[in-house]
Amino acid sequence: MDLTIGPNAFLWETDVVRGFYRDLAATPAARVVIGEWVCSKRLPLWQAAILDAVEALLAAGKEVAISSLALVTLPMERQMTRDLFDMGLPVEIADLTALESLPQGHPFWVAPVVNVYNEGTLDWLARKGATRICLPPELPLSSVAVLARAGRERGVAVEVWGHGKAPLAISARCYHARLHDRPKNACMFVCGEDPHGRAVETLEGDGFLTVNGVQTMGFAVTTAARQIAALREAGVSALRLSPQPGDFAALVGAWDSALAGGGDGLLDELRRIMPEDAFADGFLDGKPGMAAAG
Numbered sequence: 419m420d421l422t423i424g425p426n427a428f429l430w431e432t433d434v435v436r437g438f439y440r441d442l443a444a445t446p447a448a449r450v451v452i453g454e455w456v457c458s459k460r461l462p463l464w465q466a467a468i469l470d471a472v473e474a475l476l477a478a479g480k481e482v483a484i485s486s487l488a489l490v491t492l493p494m495e496r497q498m499t500r501d502l503f504d505m506g507l508p509v510e511i512a513d514l515t516a517l518e519s520l521p522q523g524h525p526f527w528v529a530p531v532v533n534v535y536n537e538g539t540l541d542w543l544a545r546k547g548a549t550r551i552c553l554p555p556e557l558p559l560s561s562v563a564v565l566a567r568a569g570r571e572r573g574v575a576v577e578v579w580g581h582g583k584a585p586l587a588i589s590a591r592c593y594h595a596r597l598h599d600r601p602k603n604a605c606m607f608v609c610g611e612d613p614h615g616r617a618v619e620t621l622e623g624d625g626f627l628t629v630n631g632v633q634t635m636g637f638a639v640t641t642a643a644r645q646i647a648a649l650r651e652a653g654v655s656a657l658r659l660s661p662q663p664g665d666f667a668a669l670v671g672a673w674d675s676a677l678a679g680g681g682d683g684l685l686d687e688l689r690r691i692m693p694e695d696a697f698a699d700g701f702l703d704g705k706p707g708m709a710a711a712g
Contacts (some may be wrong), residue, residue, distance in 0.1 A: 419650050419657065420448040421673055422552070422577055424530075424581040425455045425485040425510070426661040427585070427630055429610040431628065438666065445670040448656065449481035453502075455488050455512045455529065456588070457631045458495050463607065468534045471508070483508040483658065486516045488531045489588045489632070508549075517546060525549045530577075531585050532561060535561070537568040544572040546652055552658050555579035559702045563652035575655035580642045581688075582613060582660025583628050584700065584707065593629040605631075613663045616667035626694060626708075638698035638708060643688060645702045646681035 423442060430438070442450060451604040452471055454461040468484075475482045484507045486499050500519040502509045511517065512529035518647060527550040534540055534551055538666060543551065551574055553565060562578055569576035594616065595605035609616075615628035615635055642649060649657070659673060669691050676684035688697065701707045 419646075419677055420616065421446070421580070421677070422656045422658045423447045423450045423670070424552070424582070424658050424660045425451045425453050427456055427583075427633060427635070428615065428661075428663075429457075429463065429607060429631070430465070430613055430663075431462050431610070432467050434613075435464045435467040436470060438661065439467070440474055440591065441667045442670070443474045443480065445480035445667050446674040447480065447659070447670050450475050451481070451483045451485050451510050451527070451529075453485035453510075455531075456633045457592075457609075458487055458492070458498060459605070460607070460609075460631075461498075463610075480514055481508075483509045483510045483527050485529065486512050488512040488585075489590065490515045491590055510550075520547065523547065524562060528552065530554050530579055531588065534565065537564065540565055540568050540574065540704050541572060543597040544569075544574050548574055550575040550577065550655075552577040552579070555584040556701045556707060558704045559645065559648055559652065560704075562649070562654065562702070566653040566655075569655070570653055576653070577656040577658050578642060578649055578654050578702075579640060579700065580657030580659050581669070582639060582658075582662065583637075584635065584640040585625070585635055587634040589632045589634070592632045593634075594631050597629075637695040637707065638710070639688075639692065640700040640707065641685065641688065642700065642702060643676070643681060643684040643697075644699060646684070648702075662692075682702050 490513045499516045510527040510529050515705050521705040525547045530552040566576045594609040595602050609631040615630040618627040620626050628635040672687045
């Protein structure tokens with residue numbers, strides 16, 4: 419079992435993106451998915467950094483895939499999706515409409531926002547050419563084990579959400595813009611003011627969700643830190659870590675050490691690296707996904 423770094427969900431400045439992937443190239447992560455998967459309006463702000471990042475990651479021996487959007491609605495976005503298959507990299511499909519643009523026989527990966535809940539769906543995707551599938555974060559461990567076994571039988575690597583604010587929903591409307599009384603088409607990229615998303619609280623003041631432009635995420639960082647041994651036993655191929663601000667390279671290193679050593683003490687180390695964040699165990703143990711970790 420190794421580590422996959424998912425695409426960045428947040429809007430960061432171009433220099434920050436360049437530095438992030440430069441540092442990531444030196445980490446022990448096995449593969450990286452890069453690209454804009456939340457909002458097509460953001461892409462022009464940082465797309466100049468993509469080629470540099472891909473070059474650095476490939477030079478460091480990483481597998482690299484490019485992500486599609488999680489919600490394709492506009493003709494421009496359909497063309498952007500078609501163009502992804504001309505880049506010479508594996509494409510991670512985050513919206514099944516991207517299959518319409520898939521060249522015959524072209525292999526692809528599947529993002530965790532695609533609902534792969536059973537063997538029938540996994541088998542259908544495998545027949546279409548899927549070689550790697552990151553399962554949705556809301557699945558319990560029992561379902562993960564079934565799908566990991568099905569993946570092995572079909573030659574498909576199965577990943578599980580390991581770390582990050584869980585992606586819960588995507589919308590055609592932009593909460594960030596509406597919050598600031600701006601129309602979506604004149605948002606002025608206000609989501610960039612919240613590099614780790616904007617917290618949403620209940621009326622009682624408890625953390626509930628995180629909004630990130632058109633995306634809704636969990637409030638806490640969902641972590642599989644206490645489930646490493648069980649996931650390895652289930653036959654999971656990789657754990658997916660979602661980019662976030664701060665010392666992400668140290669975070670990747672902590673996860674790599676935990677995979678090598680069994681995982682003891684990882685949650686304490688994550689809390690040291692991310693002292694301001696709350697952690698949740700997620701859905702693997704069959705409990706509510708927002709339940710506090712540990």
